[in-house]
Amino acid sequence: MKPLRVIQWGTGNVGIEALQAIVESPRLELAGLRVYSPDKVGRDAGALLGREPVGLTATDSEAEILALDADCVCYTPLMHDVDVLVELLRSGKNVVTTSGLIYPQALGGRVFERLNEACLEGGTSFHGTGLNPGWIAEVLPLVSSGMCRSIRRIHSLEVCDVSDYGSKEMFLGFMKYGQPPEAFENDRTTVERLGDVFKESIAMIAAAMDLEVTDVRHEREFVLAERDTESAVGTIAKGTIAGQRHRFSGWVDGRSVIEVETRWKVVRDDLGEGMPEDGECTWTITVEGDPSIRNVVSLAETFDPESPDRELYSSQRGMVSIAMHALNAVPAVCAAEPGVRTFLDLPIVAGSVARCPA
Numbered sequence: 001m002k003p004l005r006v007i008q009w010g011t012g013n014v015g016i017e018a019l020q021a022i023v024e025s026p027r028l029e030l031a032g033l034r035v036y037s038p039d040k041v042g043r044d045a046g047a048l049l050g051r052e053p054v055g056l057t058a059t060d061s062e063a064e065i066l067a068l069d070a071d072c073v074c075y076t077p078l079m080h081d082v083d084v085l086v087e088l089l090r091s092g093k094n095v096v097t098t099s100g101l102i103y104p105q106a107l108g109g110r111v112f113e114r115l116n117e118a119c120l121e122g123g124t125s126f127h128g129t130g131l132n133p134g135w136i137a138e139v140l141p142l143v144s145s146g147m148c149r150s151i152r153r154i155h156s157l158e159v160c161d162v163s164d165y166g167s168k169e170m171f172l173g174f175m176k177y178g179q180p181p182e183a184f185e186n187d188r189t190t191v192e193r194l195g196d197v198f199k200e201s202i203a204m205i206a207a208a209m210d211l212e213v214t215d216v217r218h219e220r221e222f223v224l225a226e227r228d229t230e231s232a233v234g235t236i237a238k239g240t241i242a243g244q245r246h247r248f249s250g251w252v253d254g255r256s257v258i259e260v261e262t263r264w265k266v267v268r269d270d271l272g273e274g275m276p277e278d279g280e281c282t283w284t285i286t287v288e289g290d291p292s293i294r295n296v297v298s299l300a301e302t303f304d305p306e307s308p309d310r311e312l313y314s315s316q317r318g319m320v321s322i323a324m325h326a327l328n329a330v331p332a333v334c335a336a337e338p339g340v341r342t343f344l345d346l347p348i349v350a351g352s353v354a355r356c357p358a
């Protein structure tokens, strides 16, 4: 089979893992590379990966990328830009993204309609994916719910020490770690964008289960650093945000039925009960019903009991999984009928472009 030509858009924590996979997969071919950082412009994709040149240089020109011939764009910038996505889709390129938009039907501002219209115009498809959201908060609960005779409550919980996840823009700029809680509360973009992320997950579950969600509530709590502490994003000063708990609940018939909860910390300090242990990253997906089902998920270097790296976790494992959930969807997204294609429209996303080394 001819490899699918993929443009990688962004080389942050997720994007760089995607770039490596595109370069390595026999089922994909790197067709272009969009970067933002001036020091990455003009550099060979191989050099950005710390390996031999691959003969393709990174550009910050959107016009250049739009003019390329490619099957798909793997779009992983910090924040999505619907105008850019519309242009890409119109130009005849399918798009997979980890930058939100898992179920854009849930968003206002004609986001879904604009993306869908662009797909129809360009004969292309669009798919939003990820780990959480994009698997934990909605895909795993939904496939679990298929085993139930009755369902009272769906709950997903992420408990993660992200102290080695070095995205300053995400944690300091967007999530306001290292700042007082008022900085979070006073930034409407942060509050609304984060709300949108999990509003989409709740809406996707509701759509799949034919439930009417009348309200989505967001409760949050901040845990402050008790001392100045170093983390991958810099110093988190005493008295500023070191940990966050968020709980999004979708209300159906006057009670909370679909719940997404996250607990994160960016420092290697004990932040008290219920907060991640040092190095911990686990996800627990519970469907309360008949029967009640629980999945506990962890990512690791390996679960091989013989390996010295057994059960070792780093946030890089998460980055690989997020990037691969997007890339493994590329064949199905390229083959899909034009339009926004969520998990409810696509076949199961399996390891279709993953390598199986001997």
Ligand SMILES: NC(=O)c1ccc[n+]([C@@H]2O[C@H](COP(=O)([O-])OP(=O)(O)OC[C@H]3O[C@@H](n4cnc5c(N)ncnc54)[C@H](OP(=O)(O)O)[C@@H]3O)[C@@H](O)[C@H]2O)c1
Pocket: 009, 010, 011, 012, 013, 014, 015, 034, 035, 036, 037, 038, 040, 076, 077, 078, 079, 080, 098, 099, 100, 129, 130, 131, 132, 133, 134, 166, 167, 168, 169, 170, 322
């Ligand atoms: N659903 C999930 O499970 C999940 C989990 C983690 C992340 N994500 C999402 O995936 C996306 C990438 O995350 P990440 O961890 O890779 O982020 P990151 O490490 O902070 O990378 C940021 C990316 O944004 C680019 N960038 C720099 N300035 C920008 C600007 N002005 N406008 C737009 N982009 C700019 C960077 O460019 P360069 O290429 O030049 O470095 C880089 O590609 C984010 O949207 C994040 O929310 C999803």
